[in-house]
Amino acid sequence: METLGIGALAKRAGVGIDTVRYYExxxxxxxxxxxxxxxxxxxxxxxARLRFIRRAQTLGFSLKEIRELLALSRDxxxxxxxxxxxxxxxxxxxxxxxxxxxxxxxxxxxxxxxGHGDPTECPILRxxxxxxxxxxxxxxxxxxxxxxx
Amino acid sequence: METLGIGALAKRAGVGIDTVRYYExxxxxxxxxxxxxxxxxxxxxxxARLRFIRRAQTLGFSLKEIRELLALSRDxxxxxxxxxxxxxxxxxxxxxxxxxxxxxxxxxxxxxxxGHGDPTECPILRxxxxxxxxxxxxxxxxxxxxxxx
DNA sequence: CTTGACCCTGGACCTCGCTCCAGGGGCTAG
DNA sequence: CTAGCCCCTGGAGCGAGGTCCAGGGTCAAG
Numbered sequence: 207m208e209t210l211g212i213g214a215l216a217k218r219a220g221v222g223i224d225t226v227r228y229y230e231x232x233x234x235x236x237x238x239x240x241x242x243x244x245x246x247x248x249x250x251x252x253x254a255r256l257r258f259i260r261r262a263q264t265l266g267f268s269l270k271e272i273r274e275l276l277a278l279s280r281d282x283x284x285x286x287x288x289x290x291x292x293x294x295x296x297x298x299x300x301x302x303x304x305x306x307x308x309x310x311x312x313x314x315x316x317x318x319x320x321g322h323g324d325p326t327e328c329p330i331l332r333x334x335x336x337x338x339x340x341x342x343x344x345x346x347x348x349x350x351x352x353x354x355x
Numbered sequence: 356m357e358t359l360g361i362g363a364l365a366k367r368a369g370v371g372i373d374t375v376r377y378y379e380x381x382x383x384x385x386x387x388x389x390x391x392x393x394x395x396x397x398x399x400x401x402x403a404r405l406r407f408i409r410r411a412q413t414l415g416f417s418l419k420e421i422r423e424l425l426a427l428s429r430d431x432x433x434x435x436x437x438x439x440x441x442x443x444x445x446x447x448x449x450x451x452x453x454x455x456x457x458x459x460x461x462x463x464x465x466x467x468x469x470g471h472g473d474p475t476e477c478p479i480l481r482x483x484x485x486x487x488x489x490x491x492x493x494x495x496x497x498x499x500x501x502x503x504x
Numbered sequence: 505c506t507t508g509a510c511c512c513t514g515g516a517c518c519t520c521g522c523t524c525c526a527g528g529g530g531c532t533a534g
Numbered sequence: 535c536t537a538g539c540c541c542c543t544g545g546a547g548c549g550a551g552g553t554c555c556a557g558g559g560t561c562a563a564g
Contacts, residue, residue, distance in 0.1 A: 213510065223511090224553055232551090243560055244512055265457050266415055266450075269551070288470045295461045298454055301415075305451045308414045312444045321437045362540065372541090373523055381521090392530055393542055418521070 209238065209247040219256040226256070234259055234273055266301060358387065358396040368405040375405070383408055383422055415450060 216223045229235040230246075235256055237246035255276070262272045275294060278287045365372045378384040379395075384404055386395035404425070411421045424443060427436045 211510075222553070225551085227513095228552060241511095241560090245560075246511085262457075263551095265453055284468070285470050288465060288468050291461055291465050291468070295458060295465060298458045298461065302451055302454045302458065304414055305447055305454070308411075309444060309447045309451065312440055312447065316437060316440050316444060319433065319437050319440070321434050360540075371523070374521085376543095377522060390530090390541095394530080395541085412521095 209249055210253065212237075212246045212248070215248045215253055215256065218253055219260065221256070221260065229256070229259065229269075232269055232273070234269060234276065265298075358398055359402065361386075361395045361397070364397045364402055364405065367402055368409065370405065370409065378405070378408065378418075381418055381422070383418060383425065414447075 210218070212223055212226055216226050219226075226235065230237070235252060238249045238252060239247045241247060258276075259269075259272055262275065263269070267275070271294075274290070278290055359367070361372055361375055365375050368375075375384065379386070384401060387398045387401060388396045390396065407425075408418075408421055411424065412418070416424070420443075423439070427439050
């Protein structure tokens with residue numbers, strides 16, 4: 207089976223060599239083997255894992271969370287694995303819902319803005335406003351009770 | 356008009372005093388005025404702005420991006436403001452789409468997992484796998500071309 | 505055997521987004 | 535006047551996630 211050196215792996219995944227080593231230090235990605243010289247050798251499984259890490263990161267997961275996700279594969283308790291996956295699903299769904307609220311708020315403002323004319327009429331400016339007395343209150347992610355923690 | 360000291364402002368927004376000062380240093384939030392003593396005074400407009408900053412952050416915007424969003428309110432060119440808002444909207448929509456792909460991938464794996472029995476049968480473990488030759492390839496955010504930047 | 509690309513370790517350094525001093529002043533109540 | 539609380543500035547420190555050496559070994563091609 208063809209294996210990759212750290213440079214080839216990094217290149218194929220579009221990351222820096224140092225980043226690969228950093229992930230290893232962080233317990234995210236170990237080389238499949240090492241040569242006697244100490245050189246790391248990776249298989250395509252590690253490449254896939256590395257790509258997964260990057261994808262998950264762009265979706266807002268921290269390395270710690272990704273480590274948890276990946277740790278599932280070491281876990282032999284299938285029921286626990288499934289519950290963990292469900293928890294991550296709920297997490298993802300919450301992120302989506304929050305972003306959808308912001309999307310709707312933005313879309314509404316854009317729709318209401320004529321795109322020309324008096325700046326004081328522009329709902330976007332009014333909403334973001336740092337001066338108007340009606341200020342901003344748009345893409346609201348639940349904060350109707352100023353007194354509540 | 357009633358104004359707030361930095362402590363009251365921070366409390367009402369649910370952030371630390373140091374955070375407010377940090378945002379000021381970062382050009383995100385200036386006090387409405389200062390007393391001769393140097394004390395910062397804020398109006399409810401600043402409170403709203405601060406809350407907006409926090410909301411936007413929880414939605415994954417960096418302080419730099421938030422600064423851009425807020426800078427729009429200083430911009431008197433309504434058309435440009437509208438375009439910037441549309442760009443942010445597109446950004447948010449992309450994040451949502453990426454998360455939806457991950458959600459669907461996770462949901463599929465969960466649905467396919469019986470939740471008990473042989474771990475080697477569990478699709479979640481197989482997908483996350485750090486050892487199986489079929490490895491993971493699930494919540495794919497477009498990466499079918501290993502050779503493309 | 506030499507050259508050049510590649511790799512090793514260990515540790516310093518960087519940006520972000522805070523968070524926490526130290527050392528001092530302002531303001532109000534008793 | 536003295537507490538006691540709030541506020542000021544400047545700067546250090548921290549965790550996350552890298553990024554960049556220095557100093558040295560490996561290895562394949564010529």
